[in-house]
Amino acid sequence: MSLKLISYKLCPYVHKAAVALRAKGIPYDIAYIDLRRPPDWFRRISPLGKVPLLLVGDDVLFESTAIIEYLDEAHPPRLHPDDLILRAKHRAWILFADACLRDYYRVALREDEAGFEEALARLHGDFDQIESAVTGEPFFAGPEFSLVDAAYGPLFFQLDILAGIHPAIFDPERHPRVVRWKEALVAHPAVRASVVPDFRELYLDWLSMKDSYLAQLWLEGEDGDE
Ligand SMILES: N[C@@H](CCC(=O)N[C@@H](CS)C(=O)NCC(=O)O)C(=O)O
Structure with a gap:
């Protein structure tokens, strides 16, 4: 098909x-x-x-x-676990990725510093939850890439670009597992190769059009580089 x-x-x-x-x-x-x-x-x-x-x-x-x-x-073999209880838990964490994505967009788009800090505090609250859910390395549940990894790869991929503008987006001391997981996902070939080659430029162009705190920081940094 x-x-x-x-x-x-x-x-x-x-x-x-x-x-x-x-x-x-x-x-x-x-x-x-x-x-x-x-x-x-x-x-x-x-x-x-x-x-x-x-x-x-x-x-x-x-x-x-x-x-x-x-x-x-x-399309077997499955990326979801066979065990039904574990699969239900994985489904729940996949749903939570959508809540994280909503909080990520707030981080990207809040207009002033106070709004940005508030949104980041919320996203870090999400990361607190994930920190205790990540059970393996390098991926969510261990050495095998799962559907949960597919769900969080895009979130971390976009956040990683924002972290280049504002490094406090990831806090390795508070969320060591999340940060190690993020590193594994953004380096994974399935995550990297499934966006267009000029993704970063397009993403930063998109951000530059927004009237947001991070967009201002990015544009100020760009001016400083000239
Ligand atoms: N819950 C949906 C969300 C999809 C979504 O929000 N897509 C955005 C683009 S990133 C969209 O198509 N927006 C168009 C619109 O809302 O009119 C999913 O998981 O597929």
């Missing part, structure tokens, strides 16, 4: 689906759309008007978590 991922280049939810596809070695096509001007064909087929979509033959799958679970079930 042919697979086509409908994407927006900077979307972490699309990235999550692409990581699962790559980690499982599943061949797929990809089509990028401009979310500011979504094409008519996309509006017609997308139930919620959001990416990612995964076209599986004539079927349209949506919601990144549903997509990665489908991929995992349809």
Whole structure:
């Protein structure tokens, strides 16, 4: 069955689906759309008007978590654990990645320093939870890459770029496991190769257009470099 991922280049939810596809070695096509001007064909087929979509033959799958679970079930061997209790726990941590992504966007987009610090405190609260959930190394549950890793790879990939602007985004003393896990994920070939080659430049262009504290810091740093 042919697979086509409908994407927006900077979307972490699309990235999550692409990581699962790559980690499982599943061949797929990809089509990028401009979310500011979504094409008519996309509006017609997308139930919620959001990416990612995964076209599986004539079927349209949506919601990144549903997509990665489908991929995992349809293309063995599974990245999810066999044990049902463990699998339910992994599902719950995958859902928590979406809460972290919401807090990540607040960190990226809050307009002033106080707002940024407040958002970062929230994100660090999320990291406190994850710190006690990471049970293995280098990945979430040990040496094997799991669906939880696919879910957090995109979050850490984008946060890692922001950490280049504001290093306090990661605190290795407070969250040593999270930081080691992050390092393993951002270095993983499935995470790195499933974004466009100029992702960093596009991401920083996107950030520069925002009226946010981190965007200001980035632009000030850029001016200083000239
Ligand atoms: N819960 C969705 C979130 C997807 C999502 O928010 N995608 C964004 C791009 S990163 C989008 O398509 N936004 C368009 C819109 O909301 O109109 C998922 O996991 O797939």
